[in-house]
Amino acid sequence: MPYITMETERLILRPWREEDALSLYKYAKNPAVGPIAGWLPHTSVENSREVIRDILSAPETYAVVLKETNEPVGSVGIMFGDSVHSADMQEGDAEIGYWIGVPYWGKGLIPEAVNRLLRRCFEELGVKRVWCGYYDGNTKSRRVMDKCGFKFHHTEEDKLSPLGDVRTEHFTLLTKEEWEKMNH
Numbered sequence: 001m002p003y004i005t006m007e008t009e010r011l012i013l014r015p016w017r018e019e020d021a022l023s024l025y026k027y028a029k030n031p032a033v034g035p036i037a038g039w040l041p042h043t044s045v046e047n048s049r050e051v052i053r054d055i056l057s058a059p060e061t062y063a064v065v066l067k068e069t070n071e072p073v074g075s076v077g078i079m080f081g082d083s084v085h086s087a088d089m090q091e092g093d094a095e096i097g098y099w100i101g102v103p104y105w106g107k108g109l110i111p112e113a114v115n116r117l118l119r120r121c122f123e124e125l126g127v128k129r130v131w132c133g134y135y136d137g138n139t140k141s142r143r144v145m146d147k148c149g150f151k152f153h154h155t156e157e158d159k160l161s162p163l164g165d166v167r168t169e170h171f172t173l174l175t176k177e178e179w180e181k182m183n184h
Helices: 017-026 047-057 110-125 139-147 174-182
Strands: 011-014 062-064 073-078 093-100 129-135 152-158 166-175
Touching: 011 110, 017 047, 017 073, 047 062, 062 110, 073 110, 093 110, 110 129, 110 139, 110 174, 129 139, 139 166, 166 174
Parallel strands: 093 129
Antiparallel strands: 011 062, 062 073, 073 093, 129 166, 152 166
């Protein structure tokens, strides 16, 4: 799939570049950001550069860049098939994941980015259903899902997180039909 750039009112969503490592480290080193989503805080600019190379360079993974400052302050991505962790995945399903740096919490930037990714999923990529998951206690992440029209689907208990601890994960779902009703 080609790498594309998308715009919203306040954001540019574009592929991550290695020269974003300093900005990525600035926000991803904060322990309030990664662990609640299942990943470790970044330890250095070099660590962030490796994450850009190995993880954030995946297709359909985008830096959330503020138009105002041209600085990447978070990440959003669409994952397909094998990378999605819900047991109920079907053909034509995708999952959206996201995070944003603490100074930008509560400003509606991630719902803005997620809404653009939903449009990409349903209008450009032919996706039928989009999943979103959050770990127990991650109310900020759940609020994004609520704002974007996701509906609670199911809970999976005793799941091993990527950090090796056991958590409860809640899954929400948005179908193309529900999305079209909200947007037309």
